[in-house]
Amino acid sequence: MSQAPQTSGEKPEFIAPGHTLSTVSDKITKIVLTRETPRGWYLGFGIAFLLLMVLVSSIGVLLLKGIGVWGINVPVGWGLAIINFVWWIGIGHAGTLISAILLLFRQDWRTSINRFAEAMTLFAVACAGIFPLLHVGRPWLAYWLLPYPNTMSLFPQFRSPLLWDVFAVSTYATVSALFWYVGLIPDLASLRDRAKSKPWKILYGIGAMGWRGATRHWERYETAYLLLAGLATPLVISVHTVVSFDFAVSVIPGWHATIMPPYFVAGAIYSGFAMVLTLAIPLRKIYGLEDFITVRHLQNMAKIVLATGMIVCYGYAMEAFFAWYSANPYEEAMITNRMTGPYAWSYWMLLACNAATPQLLWFKKVRSSTAWLFVIALIVNVGMWLERFVIVVTSLSRDYLPSSWDTYTPTKWDWGLYVGTFGLFLALLLLFIRFLPMISIFEMRTMVPAGDEAQKKEPHA
Amino acid sequence: MSQAHVEKHRCFGVLAEYPDGAELMKGIQKAQADGFTKMEAYTPLPMHDIAHQLGYKNPLPLLVLIGGLVGASVGFGMQYYASVVHYPVNIGGRPLNSWPSFIPVTFEMTILFAALTAVLGMLALNGLPRPHHPVFSAEGFELASRNRFFLLILHYDPVFDADKAWRTLEGTQKLSLQEVPHP
Numbered sequence: 350m351s352q353a354p355q356t357s358g359e360k361p362e363f364i365a366p367g368h369t370l371s372t373v374s375d376k377i378t379k380i381v382l383t384r385e386t387p388r389g390w391y392l393g394f395g396i397a398f399l400l401l402m403v404l405v406s407s408i409g410v411l412l413l414k415g416i417g418v419w420g421i422n423v424p425v426g427w428g429l430a431i432i433n434f435v436w437w438i439g440i441g442h443a444g445t446l447i448s449a450i451l452l453l454f455r456q457d458w459r460t461s462i463n464r465f466a467e468a469m470t471l472f473a474v475a476c477a478g479i480f481p482l483l484h485v486g487r488p489w490l491a492y493w494l495l496p497y498p499n500t501m502s503l504f505p506q507f508r509s510p511l512l513w514d515v516f517a518v519s520t521y522a523t524v525s526a527l528f529w530y531v532g533l534i535p536d537l538a539s540l541r542d543r544a545k546s547k548p549w550k551i552l553y554g555i556g557a558m559g560w561r562g563a564t565r566h567w568e569r570y571e572t573a574y575l576l577l578a579g580l581a582t583p584l585v586i587s588v589h590t591v592v593s594f595d596f597a598v599s600v601i602p603g604w605h606a607t608i609m610p611p612y613f614v615a616g617a618i619y620s621g622f623a624m625v626l627t628l629a630i631p632l633r634k635i636y637g638l639e640d641f642i643t644v645r646h647l648q649n650m651a652k653i654v655l656a657t658g659m660i661v662c663y664g665y666a667m668e669a670f671f672a673w674y675s676a677n678p679y680e681e682a683m684i685t686n687r688m689t690g691p692y693a694w695s696y697w698m699l700l701a702c703n704a705a706t707p708q709l710l711w712f713k714k715v716r717s718s719t720a721w722l723f724v725i726a727l728i729v730n731v732g733m734w735l736e737r738f739v740i741v742v743t744s745l746s747r748d749y750l751p752s753s754w755d756t757y758t759p760t761k762w763d764w765g766l767y768v769g770t771f772g773l774f775l776a777l778l779l780l781f782i783r784f785l786p787m788i789s790i791f792e793m794r795t796m797v798p799a800g801d802e803a804q805k806k807e808p809h810a
Numbered sequence: 811m812s813q814a815h816v817e818k819h820r821c822f823g824v825l826a827e828y829p830d831g832a833e834l835m836k837g838i839q840k841a842q843a844d845g846f847t848k849m850e851a852y853t854p855l856p857m858h859d860i861a862h863q864l865g866y867k868n869p870l871p872l873l874v875l876i877g878g879l880v881g882a883s884v885g886f887g888m889q890y891y892a893s894v895v896h897y898p899v900n901i902g903g904r905p906l907n908s909w910p911s912f913i914p915v916t917f918e919m920t921i922l923f924a925a926l927t928a929v930l931g932m933l934a935l936n937g938l939p940r941p942h943h944p945v946f947s948a949e950g951f952e953l954a955s956r957n958r959f960f961l962l963i964l965h966y967d968p969v970f971d972a973d974k975a976w977r978t979l980e981g982t983q984k985l986s987l988q989e990v991p992h993p
Contacts, residue, residue: 374957503897507889523925538955542953543956561943568866569868569936580921594914
């Protein structure tokens, strides 16, 4: 594997030396336009397609028979559906963080990873949206969640976090799609100008909407992009805060805690960066993009995983501390139940995955090794899923009255739906990689010395 | 003379191609020194000094602010109307206008409206979508989205004259020079 040159003592660069405006443009457009589709793509798409069929069957069975096919019961009304919803939404957040927050902080290194991270956001939100929609029981009536004039004269309950969630997630999906598409416009124009065949020229041309790189257009474009970043930043924080309100506003032991919003937001970023690493490491290898997604990018992301992982650990510690310090018997019972109850395995596995594993990232050797990073990222993904499992299932299965306790076991249709969303996610991601530039071309142009110089030169007198 | 007159009406502008941003900048300065005011530069990446030189004003931030304020009003107004005016429900005497619980939806609507204004406003101000534009017919213009920098002196410039524009740009370090025909 060709890696960015790591000369003695110097940090590896964010872009390999020797690139110019034309080489970055050509290298990225070539993947979409002329390079033969790698065999791995067909293999991956085949797997994705099979999983997608699992999703379709799981939804089909669910619609035919009702949510009784799931393992949920009376105390545990929120099972895998909500766990998966929170997990997918959290993964999406890293995309927005990379594209918006790092843009505002002028972290130029985000440039080569932001496009596919944004795509990841979009597809993760699409997967997330499926779960609450199906969990309502009669998804064909899901529009009842929206305020609209109706003959019953009814409005939804505006004081409920579940309704806030509807607004937060739908706004998030819309803004993520806008952000992604706006970022694509100049690159679609590049593809239109490079495409050899007429149909592709027309298709990319429609997407590019006649973009021609006029200075006047660039000015407004950059303003719009910057404003979108500024809007997406508080949005992404609000979305996971609202998701945490779904739990925190209720009075279930283990949920009713002020730590929930920051702990959820950090967890979302943590799992999202782990997912970006999971995707970036194989992608850069398969498509030979080591020049653009360098070891330094991976190192930076590993540092963010470590930092947010520590915040999440703090959250776990605080949950245990609150339980003890509050002297509330129900809180104490909750944490004892987590540690020693029927789901204790999930709690200890969670700590192993999320608290212990990321500590390896303190070592520079580990941060510079793609193999280590890939494995750690996978473990973190599992850990974050377990975190939501612990929160949802242990608290609901044993709340206040022992007479109302019950255990929860997911059925094959629960798992089918979850595994199926991987199919949807992968299929969308692979289509995106095949037909759209996975790295922002015009932003990469600003990274090469010529572009950098051209852009930064002060106006002469 | 009449020949030149016909040319003038069939011509959309005169287009020069430059290898980098610095030469483009010199081209613009020369054209401005020769009295041209209506011109457009085409670059593969955003360039603030060029925009500054051409003196563009950008009303987009104001539009987005207005969009956000409208979103906030619509968001809060909707909840207020539903909870206080249209269908008030007295729950143990709690206030109908329970504004703290209306904040999340108000916030999301603010962001939604502002973001939509930013994108649609940018497109509208840019006159996009516009699938075709006369400059696309220029030879080699597809490089504007790769590594070349173009300057177009437009035909509606008050002092425009195809020959004059040609002479002005000929004296710069251009790679190519051409007249863009009017469609």
